[in-house]
Amino acid sequence: MEFLCIGLSHRTAPLVVRERLALPDARQVELLQRLAQAPNEAFLVSTCNRVELYLAAPDMNRVRESARDELRLLGGSEALEHLYEHRGDDALVHLFRVAASLDSMVLGEAQILGQVKDAFERGQGAGAVRGELTRVCAAAFGCAKRVRTETAIGRAATSMASAAVALASKVFDGLGDKTVLLVGAGEMAELAARHLKQAGATRLLVTNRTLARAEALAAEVGATARPFEELFTLLTAADVVVCSTASPVPLFTKENVGAVGRARKRRTLLMVDLAVPRDIAPEVGELDWVHAYDVDDIQKFVADNAAARAEEAQKAGVLVAQEVARFVRDRAVRNGVPVLAQLRQRGESIARAEVERTLSSIGDGLTDKQRKSIEAMARAIVNKLLHEPTARLRAVGPEHEGNRLVGAAAELFGLDEEAPAPAGMAGPNVVANGGKG
Amino acid sequence: MNHALVSLACHAYVVAALVYLVYLVRQMDALATVGRVLVGTGLALHGVALFGLFGAQGGRPVGVAQGFSTFAFLLLAIFLVVDVRYRKPVIGAFITPLAVAVLLPGLLLDRGQPLSPDVQRPLLPLHVTIALLGMAASALAAGVAGMYLLMERQVKGKRFGLLFSRLPSLEFLDTLNRRLVVVGFIALSVTLVTGAFFSSAAPGFFWTWHSKQIATLVAWGVFAALVGARSFGGWRGRRVALLTMTGFGLLLVSFLSSYDFIHVGGGWR
Numbered sequence: 001m002e003f004l005c006i007g008l009s010h011r012t013a014p015l016v017v018r019e020r021l022a023l024p025d026a027r028q029v030e031l032l033q034r035l036a037q038a039p040n041e042a043f044l045v046s047t048c049n050r051v052e053l054y055l056a057a058p059d060m061n062r063v064r065e066s067a068r069d070e071l072r073l074l075g076g077s078e079a080l081e082h083l084y085e086h087r088g089d090d091a092l093v094h095l096f097r098v099a100a101s102l103d104s105m106v107l108g109e110a111q112i113l114g115q116v117k118d119a120f121e122r123g124q125g126a127g128a129v130r131g132e133l134t135r136v137c138a139a140a141f142g143c144a145k146r147v148r149t150e151t152a153i154g155r156a157a158t159s160m161a162s163a164a165v166a167l168a169s170k171v172f173d174g175l176g177d178k179t180v181l182l183v184g185a186g187e188m189a190e191l192a193a194r195h196l197k198q199a200g201a202t203r204l205l206v207t208n209r210t211l212a213r214a215e216a217l218a219a220e221v222g223a224t225a226r227p228f229e230e231l232f233t234l235l236t237a238a239d240v241v242v243c244s245t246a247s248p249v250p251l252f253t254k255e256n257v258g259a260v261g262r263a264r265k266r267r268t269l270l271m272v273d274l275a276v277p278r279d280i281a282p283e284v285g286e287l288d289w290v291h292a293y294d295v296d297d298i299q300k301f302v303a304d305n306a307a308a309r310a311e312e313a314q315k316a317g318v319l320v321a322q323e324v325a326r327f328v329r330d331r332a333v334r335n336g337v338p339v340l341a342q343l344r345q346r347g348e349s350i351a352r353a354e355v356e357r358t359l360s361s362i363g364d365g366l367t368d369k370q371r372k373s374i375e376a377m378a379r380a381i382v383n384k385l386l387h388e389p390t391a392r393l394r395a396v397g398p399e400h401e402g403n404r405l406v407g408a409a410a411e412l413f414g415l416d417e418e419a420p421a422p423a424g425m426a427g428p429n430v431v432a433n434g435g436k437g
Numbered sequence: 438m439n440h441a442l443v444s445l446a447c448h449a450y451v452v453a454a455l456v457y458l459v460y461l462v463r464q465m466d467a468l469a470t471v472g473r474v475l476v477g478t479g480l481a482l483h484g485v486a487l488f489g490l491f492g493a494q495g496g497r498p499v500g501v502a503q504g505f506s507t508f509a510f511l512l513l514a515i516f517l518v519v520d521v522r523y524r525k526p527v528i529g530a531f532i533t534p535l536a537v538a539v540l541l542p543g544l545l546l547d548r549g550q551p552l553s554p555d556v557q558r559p560l561l562p563l564h565v566t567i568a569l570l571g572m573a574a575s576a577l578a579a580g581v582a583g584m585y586l587l588m589e590r591q592v593k594g595k596r597f598g599l600l601f602s603r604l605p606s607l608e609f610l611d612t613l614n615r616r617l618v619v620v621g622f623i624a625l626s627v628t629l630v631t632g633a634f635f636s637s638a639a640p641g642f643f644w645t646w647h648s649k650q651i652a653t654l655v656a657w658g659v660f661a662a663l664v665g666a667r668s669f670g671g672w673r674g675r676r677v678a679l680l681t682m683t684g685f686g687l688l689l690v691s692f693l694s695s696y697d698f699i700h701v702g703g704g705w706r
Contacts, residue, residue, distance in 0.1 A: 170592060170601060173609035265671035268608065288675060291592055301597045 001132045002060040005091040006067050006083060007045070007052030010105045013082035015296045019277035020075045021051040024246075029126040031070055035063065036128030042067075043123030043133060045098065047115045048276035048295050049105045054095060056132040060087070089328060092136065096320045099140040100147040105299045107313055108153035109160070111191070113144045135334075136327070143323035150319060153312040161191035161242075163298045164272040165199045168240050171270045171291055175201040181238035182206045183231070184245035185217040188274045192242045193221040205234055209245070232256065236263045241271045243279035254283040257290060272298070339410045340393050346413070347382035354378060442486035443506060443540075449479030450513065450537050457529035461603055469526035476517050476533065483510050497562035502542075504569070504692070509540035511573035515620075519577070519613065525605045531580050539576075564631040571624025572688055575660070578617035579685035582678035585610040589675055611673055618667075618681055622660040625688075629657055649694040656687035 008017065023031065028044050036042035040057040053071070057063040064085075072080055086094040097103045099116045120137045123129035129137070147153065165175075172178055180201045182189045185208035193204055204223035208214035211227050218225035226234055235241065235257065245251065252271065266289040273280040273294045285292035293301075355378045359371060366374075393409060453475035460468040487510060491497055498507045516532045519525075584604055591601040604610075632653070663680050666672035 169606060170588075170604075171607050173606045173612065266673075267671070268674065285593070293595070297595045300595060 001039075001056045001058055003088055003091045003132075003136070004055045004057075004060050004064055004067075005052055005086040005094050006055070006064065006071070007050060008079065008082040008084065009050035009052070009103065010296070010299055011103075012084055013079070015276065015278070015294060017075055017079050017082055018048070018051060021071065021079065022046060022048070022276055023074070025122065028122060032123055032126045032128035035067060035070065036123075036126075038130075041123075041130050041133045042128045043119050043137075045116055045119040047112065048274070049299075050098070050103075052098070054091070054133065054136075056136070089324065092140075092327065093320065093324050095136065096140045096143045096324055097317075099144040100316060100320055101144070101153070102147070102313055102316055102320065105160070105295075105302065107302075108316075110148070111160075111187070113141065113148075114187075116144075117141065135331070139323065139327040139330075143320055146323065147316045147319050151312045151315045153316050160274055160295070160298055161188065162195045163302050164192055164242055164274065164293075165195045167272060167291075167293060167298075167301065168196070168270055169199065171268060172239065175199050175240070178239040179203045179205065179237050180240045180242070181234050182217075182223070183241060183243040183251065183279065184208060184275065185210075185213040186244055186246075188244035189242065190217055190221060192244070192272075192274065193217065193223060196240070196242070197221060201240075205238070207231060207234060232260055235269075236260045239267070239269065241269065242274060243271070244274040245279050246275070247279055248277055250278055250281040252280045252284055254281060254286060257284050258287055261287065261289065274298075335406065339406050340390055343386060343389065343409065343413055347386050348379070351378040351382045439486040439490050442482045442489075446479040446483035446486065447537070447540055449475045449482065450509075450533060450540065453479065453529070454533035454537050457526065457533050460526055461530040462599065464603065469529075472526060472529050472533070473517070473520060476513055476520075476529070480510065480513055480517060483513075491562070497565045498569070501693075505539055505542055507566075507569050508572055508576075508692070509536045511570050512536050512539065512576050515573050515577050515617075519617075523609070523613065525609065527603050527605060528581065528584070531584055532577060535576070535580060564628060567624050567631070568628040568692075571621050571628055572692055574617050574624060575621035575656075575681070575685045575688050578614050578621055579682045581610055581614045581617060582681040585614060585678040586675065589678075607674070611677070614677065614681055615667055618660060618663055618684075621684075622657075622664050625653070625657050625660055629653060649691050652687045652691035652694060656684050656691060659684035659687060 008021070010018070023044075023046060028046065032042050032044060035053070035055065040055065040063055042053060042055045042063075045052045045054070051071075053067050055063050055067060068080065068083070071083065094103070095116075099113055101108050101110065101112045104112050116137075120129060120133075123133065168175060168178075175196065178201060180193075180196050180203065182193055182204065185206055189206065193206070196204065204218075204221065205226055206214045206218045206223045207226045207228050207230065208217075209228050211225065214225040214228075217223065231251070235252075241252075243251065257269075257271075269290045271280050271284065271290060271292040273292065276295055278294055280292050280294065282292075282294070284290055355375050358374065359366070389409060393406060453472045456468055456472040456475060460472060483506075487498070487503075487507060490503065498504050512532065513536045516528065516536070520529060585607060587600060588604040588607055588610060590596070591598065591604070592607060632650075659680060663672075663677060663684065667677060
């Protein structure tokens with residue numbers, strides 16, 4: 001299985017290109033199912049800052065071509081200019097870095113891990129993620145957790161939402177007497193609401209196309225839910241607007257925002273757009289009483305903080321390198337597992353068969369204790385015989401050398417190298433580390 | 438003696454200005470405290486010097502040098518009040534260098550001014566002091582307006598550099614501007630009324646078309662319009678900042694022209 005990451009992010013592509021590649025869930029599933037026909041595997045990380053396909057396939061060249069075709073269909077040939085590719089272990093390193101939030105716009109922000117986990121689960125749900133990528137993701141999530149606990153990178157992390165609060169503090173002298181309007185009731189809105197509350201905001205309004213979701217969020221963070229139809233009435237009352245809807249077209253244009261200018265006496269309005277595609281048309285900022293920021297502006301804003309956390313990022317980078325190395329080593333060992341398992345299975349079945357034959361030929365003349373001693377002896381002989389080959393096969397570091405030794409072992413013991421391992425033997429770590437962490 | 442005190446005060450102001458400029462770059466609370474203490478010390482020395490000087494002159498500054506000196510003193514005094522009240526030391530980085538710039542020509546020119554014949558007028562010290570107070574408040578308002586325009590450029594232009602991170606919020610600057618303009622406007626109104634009283638009390642004309650009078654009246658009109666537009670028209674931000682700076686510019690013309698007359702021999706009108 002070869003491994004490939006292909007995609008674009010805030011580092012390589014402007015918001016307009018990223019917007020075009022933002023896909024609704026259903027279309028993501030279709031895309032994954034097209035790309036991940038067995039034995040190929042795939043999952044798609046799609047956030048406002050990155051769209052990345054992670055692929056595992058025995059014949060990567062063909063899959064790579066189809067992945068590029070898919071991305072070109074979505075984003076136009078312009079999108080191809082912004083694509084980057086990481087192959088083999090580089091792709092692993094990249095995924096580990098992304099999950100650990102070392103490649104994030106806001107270095108160390110915690111959301112990305114959840115987003116990668118969602119992407120992984122969506123891939124599983126679509127049947128596009130199986131053994132190989134499951135193991136890779138489990139290791140990446142474990143690594144992210146380690147980075148979070150062992151470095152200070154997350155502690156000082158400003159998420160996009162808190163960056164919005166910092167912007168508000170440069171426009172307004174405190175949020176205590178301000179009305180904050182959240183348009184959209186997703187995870188981003190919730191984060192923003194919590195940060196704004198923490199910064200002293202008391203009047204929070206939430207509106208959403210589905211009122212029930214607005215009400216749920218309002219109840220959770222102590223806000224007031226309002227129907228979406230009142231959007232522009234609410235805009236008149238608001239001082240800060242934070243948008244995070246999935247609307248494919250901008251909700252706010254220069255015309256419809258400008259229209260409430262008179263009603264609000266051109267009182268200063270801060271609009272923060274955390275959505276991709278954008279909820280606020282870029283021209284809205286031309287109104288002199290409106291200060292509008294989109295996701296790319298926020299990236300510029302947080303660049304400073306990123307520099308301050310460079311040292312922690314370096315530590316985290318070392319951790320990521322360690323974890324990737326460990327994963328690669330484990331994979332080499334794992335590749336030896338089927339042969340080992342078969343070897344052990346064969347030894348155990350021979351022992352069991354011989355014990356049964358011996359016991360039945362002796363007949364009923366033995367006590368339970370004696371019977372157990374004979375069984376133990378047979379097992380011990382097998383274990384002792386297999387101990388050295390097992391240890392040596394497990395100890396092999398580099399994959400290629402390992403494969404040679406594994407091949408030799410299979411040859412010597414007359415085992416089928418490709419046969420599936422018995423249940424419970426393949427990658428026991430995956431079960432322990434996998435899933436939500 | 439007085440000159441030595443003012444010179445000492447000026448040194449304190451210069452160091453304070455440097456400290457505030459460093460504070461702009463490296464935001465350390467200790468620097469803000471040092472700046473505050475230096476300005477306070479300078480004001481104390483300066484105040485003693487001015488008090489001594491005015492005592493011998495019928496309670497008011499005489500001549501352009503003392504005018505500048507008093508202006509700088511009042512400007513820094515108002516700044517200190519604002520700094521203690523709002524704890525935004527970064528304003529110091531903009532105001533203290535300005536005050537030093539105002540004070541320096543005063544020091545250089547400070548070579549014994551002849552007493553004007555108007556010394557005896559009982560209300561004149563009040564008129565001059567309030568006029569200078571209004572000037573100082575408007576100067577600070579104009580400085581704050583300048584900071585507003587600077588900050589607005591960062592905010593609108595999405596320039597998240599040093600200035601963006603250090604300057605106070607737009608709303609704060611706008612509110613402070615409003616308060617200072619109100620103080621300036623009241624002081625200016627009192628100045629006009631007392632000034633008219635002198636003009637009419639003196640033999641001659643109530644209104645003499647002196648550039649001082651014209652500039653002051655236009656400046657008063659600008660400030661009146663500002664206060665009105667803010668209260669009733671909901672004006673704020675950029676427009677108000679620009680108007681404040683215009684108003685202060687007019688006051689500056691009025692201030693300078695009032696001294697012109699002394700040298701030309703026209704006396705205080």
